[in-house]
Amino acid sequence: MTDETRVREMIAHVWDMPYGAAHIAAAEEAMRHADALGSADLAFHARMAATPAYQHGGEPAKAFVTFSWCLSEYDKDPGRHKAEDAELLLWYFKYVISSLTKFPEVPLDRTYEVLDDMQRRYTIGGHSLHAVYQYRWVVAHHLGDDAAADEWYAKWCAAPRDENSDCAGCDPTSKVAHLVSRGRFEEAVALGEPVLAGRLGCREQPQSILSELMVPYVRTGRLEEARDAHRRAYRAVRGMLASMGDINQHIYFCGVTGNEVRGLELIERHLDWLDRAPTPLTAMYFAAASGLVLRRLAEAGHGDVTLRRAAGEVTVAALAAELAAQARGLAARFDERNRTGHQSRRVEEWLTAEPIVERLPLTATARSLTSPASTEPEPVEPEPVEVEVPDGISMEELLDRIEQGYRTGDERTAFGLVRAFEERFADEKLTDEQAARRADYLAAAAANERGDLAEAERQWTEAVRLYADLGHEDRKHTARGRLGLTICELGRQDEGLPMTEDAAAYLLTQGAPHLRASAAHRLAGALLRGQRPDEALAALDVAAEYAPDSPNPYTVFAVALSRAQCLGMLGRVGESVTAARQAHEGFARLDHRPGRAAAAWAMGLGLEMTGDADGAVAAFDDAIAHVADPRARADARRHRARLLANTPRAAEVIDDLIELVALAEERAPLGARPGSRSDLASAQLRFDLAVAYRHAGRLLDAAEIAEEAVPALDAAERPDLADRCRYLLASIYREMGETDGALAMFDQLAVNLDGFDNAPARGQMHEEAAEILYRLDRDAEAATRFVTAAETFRACGLAIDEARTRRMSALSLRWAGDPDAAVARLAEADAVLAAVDSDEPPARWERAMLGYDGARVLLGADRLDDALARLDGVAARFRSIDAYAEALQAELFAGELLLRQGRAAEAEAQLRPVLAAAPTGSDLSQNAAWLLCEALEARGRSEEAQRIREEYGLND
Template identity: 85%
Template structure:
């Protein structure tokens, strides 16, 4: 390839590159090489390609130079250049005029001179002045000359559109901007919405028109549309500094919708852009928009919150002052150049703006600065038990009633009777035995009804003392066992466990039989609270032996529930599920709400751990229906939501997860956060919510929540979960078409997953990135990534994966136009076959695909005979694993190769069965019919070919 040809190829590649720093660097390299060859033609075309690179890459001032050079060269030698070059130059006038207004050091006379030159050229060429009028409006609007702006707007709207006009999305966007500046919001919305309903192929749409419509939507009460416009548009503009003007509007939008926290996130994300702003005008409005958000944060009491930036942290209040001063200073420079006060007025309006609405939630989990607490999701408490106690009831009779309720498991009745006793007899004057029982029963209420273990400890100590003095051993050891369990639960196991052990030893050998099960059960509870599950399980064996003798019908099932908890702690999960299921069945039959809820919860945890997601969901749903503790309900909802998030029932749990995020945030430290909160529960719930949104088909919501979860998981020092969430986010980006974001995350994951144990996952990341590049026709890059995946799979001993990715690397090289490298890579893939099994269906598939794709690679290298030979038997391989569509595709390819060899009769014989078997109307059917017609024409059978064309609707 000659030097000139190489430069021309460099220039051609520029037109297909995405905008950004790499595009600019490539354009400047092309210009340097063109100038080194001293070729005016190459210099012209290199600069013509560089001009949009600068304009859309965030360095529009450089476009002034390239445009001027090209315009002068064109004027010197117009015959050398074509109509397309002239049209591009007319288009570039618009770039330059728009940008000239944004540099205060550029005199207005120069801008008007360029405008006049533009109009002169358009007039001489017989073009519509539609675009000229638009850019005269741009200048007038910048100056704040409303009369002139209105005049040019009217002429612009009346003039005929032509090839020089902005596209069908961008032209209305500018008109919407004019209407918004005049307060004509309804007209702006009416003008913009038909554009959004159409098909917009421009790179700047629909994000630009959505950005312009945010305020009209907001001011006309179309809040859902305003939120959607912000969310959709910001995602598209946030990655390129050239879009800084749009980003400024999104920060301003946050400031006037009560979204100061999100506004601060955007400011931190883009603050470094201020030092490399495309123009002083965009820098000015960034400073003004950010100044608005930071002022409101300061006024809300968050002025000392640190803001991260490259130069070091600065407080919100200090940065607000700095940016406001910067915005005012730039506005003054523009006004001095313009001889108006318009820009200073606009900057002042932005800096001092007040909310248009108090608060517009931008995401499902977003909350304003001063949000009220979120209540725990607890059902209404059951109605209190009403007891009818005759006034004639004595102290001892009422104490016996309380005792009967406790011993038979009717605790709620006992609690109610305790309240009655307190009202009637609690003031004092009790005999010692009565006082002992009263303290005992009060302690039970404190512990089991109110959860006040400290008060329960005090009362049980008093009861034990009195029972000891009265020499009532059964009551003494029952109370001391309860006291010991309470002490263990309070963390005083050194005192509490011996007390519980002594009580159990006495009651199991000398106590009344009906007390034995409870004594052993209490001992197991004390041991379990001290994380001694093996010993607790042994105590439960004893409790189970005596449980049938207990007057409490729930004892058997309470012991089974405790057994489930012990077995779970010991990792004997399957046995735990069996015990929990036994407890759940008994409690449900006896209509014991709390026991049923607790056993359903334990059963759900066990089933989740054993992989029975469906059973676990049913168990958690039963627990939720019967629990009364709001926090436990939230945990059960969280587990249920986690299990359903990646299923077809994902939509059912989205609202639950949104509430759970809010609950988790309420329990975390309050205040404005400028970075991710190191709050693992909240981050994990966000992760599940992102999964649920994705499976429910709500990709935008999924992306935004996952973007919040990734840094939060990282801040919570869970890199494993953060990487899982990055992978989820990369997949969402891919599905949304945000391929740059997806590729960046896959790149990051290949680094994060470095290490032998992670090699298979790292290979997968390389392969998924390669698949994106392949679909984007970035075939050379795809080939390299497929090869990286293959090498990683090879190191992991994953031979089928290596074979697949080497095959795809070879095919990518074929499409990249490097047939020699493609064949060499194909030979590497062929070398993998020796380690591939013969009979397993996945191996048969890979062998067949290697045959098919290998033939395509060989065809690209003009090795037609080899390609045909390689396809021998491939269709049969596909049919052996019921891949009939693939088999037909191979047979179609064989027919095409026969036709290329000039073997038309053989091609016809090959293609007719394919056509007969292909589904009617499919691409396969159409292609087979087309190739069959070609084979018939080659044999001089035009009439037969025409009949096929007529039958299949083909154009000759």
């Protein structure tokens, strides 16, 4: 290859590259090599390629130089240039005029000179002045000359479009900007929406027109459309320095829609771009939009929140003042150049803007400045039971009825009777026995109805003292056991456990039989709170033995529930589920809602641990339906949501997860944005919500929440979960068509999964990245990446995976136009698979695919005979593992190769069975019919071929 050929290839590569820093670097490298050769032709074409690279890569000032040089070279001798060169130069005038207005150091007269030259060349060439009028409007709009802008806008709209006009998306985008500047928001929306409904192939669309339409959508009450426009457009421009102007609009949008918190995230993400903004005008509006958001944050009391930037941390209040001053300073420079005050007025309007709407949530979990500090649900007390108490009832009779309620498990009636006793006999003098019983019953109500353990401790202490003075041993030890358990629940196990043990020892040996089950049950509770589950389980065995003697019908099932909880602590999950199910069935049969909810919760946890997701979901559903405490219900919803997030029922739990994520978000201080959040539970909830969104088909929502979850999981120091979330995000990006994001994520995962133990996963990341490159027709890159995957699989002994990725590398090289390398790589795959001693389905599949794709590779090398021989037996291998469609495809390919070899009769015999077996209307059917017609034509049977074409619709 000569030096000249190599430089021409470099220039061609520049034209094919995506915009950005690498694009500019490649363009400058091509210019250096062209200049080194001393070739005026190569120097011209290198600079023609560099001009759009600079314009769209964020360095438009450099495009002034390359454009001027190329224009001068063209004018020296137009005859030695191609027509395409003249056409591109006419197009580049638009770049230059638009950019000239954005540098205050460029005299305005210079811009008008370039405009006049543009119009002269368009007129001489017989072109429409549509683009000229548009860019005269650009200048008038920049100056704030409304009359001139209106005049040029009218001419622009009236002039016919031609090949020099901006594309079908960009032209209306500028027109929307004009209408917005005049407050004609309904017209702006009406102009933009048909554009969005059509097909847009420009790299700048639809994100640019969506960015322009955000504010008109809000002004016209189309809030859903505004939200969607922001979310879609910002994703497209967030990584492009050249699109910083669009990013400015998104920050401003956040400032006027009550999304200052979101705006703060955008400012911090792009703040370091300010020092390398594409133009001073871009920098000015970034400073103005950011100044607006930061001012509103400071006014809301968040001026001390810090932001991170390359120069160090800075507070919101300090940065607000700094950027406002920068924006005003730049505006003054533009107005001095322009001899107007327009840019200063515009900057002041942005800096002092107030919200158009009070609140426009951009996502379901979006945070606002006015959100409450916490929305955690508080437990609710059940409605008190109203009980009828006869007018003439005595204190003794009423105390007996209370005792009967407690003894039989009708606690709510007992609580109502306790209230009635307090109301009716508050002023009566009580005997010591009545006072003891009253204290006992008041303690139970305090503990079990209101959760007031301190009051329960006080009352039971009094009851124990009075019962002891009266010599009522059963009552004393029962109250003392309850007191001990209460003290354990208050965290004083060393004090409470001995009380409960002593009380249980007495009641289990000397107490009435009906008291023994409860005594052993209380002891188990105290032991569990002391983290002594083995002893607690022994106590529960005793409680279960005496439970049938209890007058309380719920005792048997309460003991079973405690047993389930104890077994769970001991890791005996299967037994725990059995005990919880027994409790659940009993409580459900007796219609005891609190017990049923608690048992369902315990059963759900156990089933979740055993991998029975369906059973766990059903259990949590039952708990949610019967629990009274909102916090307990939230716990059940969280577990249920995490189980369903990765299933076809994901849509059912999105709202639950949103509430839980929002609650976690509101708890965090404003400065603790996702990248610095260390709350693992919060990060996991975001991951779960992202999973649910993806399975519900809401990919944009899934991507946004997963992007929050990754840095949060990193901050929580859970690299395993963070990488799982990265893999999820890579998959989402791939499904959304955001292939650059997917490739970057797979690259990061390949680095993170370092080490031999992770080699299979690392190989998978390389392979999935290669598949994306393959689908993008970046075949040479794909071939290299497939080999990287193959070498990784080889290192960990995964021969079939290695063979597959080497096969795909060979196929990629075939499409990259390197048939010799493709055949060599195919031989590597053959050698790997030949050493595999297995006839299992995966090995059969790979042998069949290696035969089929190998034939494709050999066809690319013009080795038709070898390709056909390679297909021998492939269809049979596919059928041996029930891959019938692939078998037909292999037979179709064999028919095509026979036809290419001029063996029409054999091709016909090969293709007829394929056509007969192919599903009607499928691509396979259409291709088989088409090839069969070709075979028939080759055999002189045109009428038969025509009938097949008509039958299969091939004439259309």
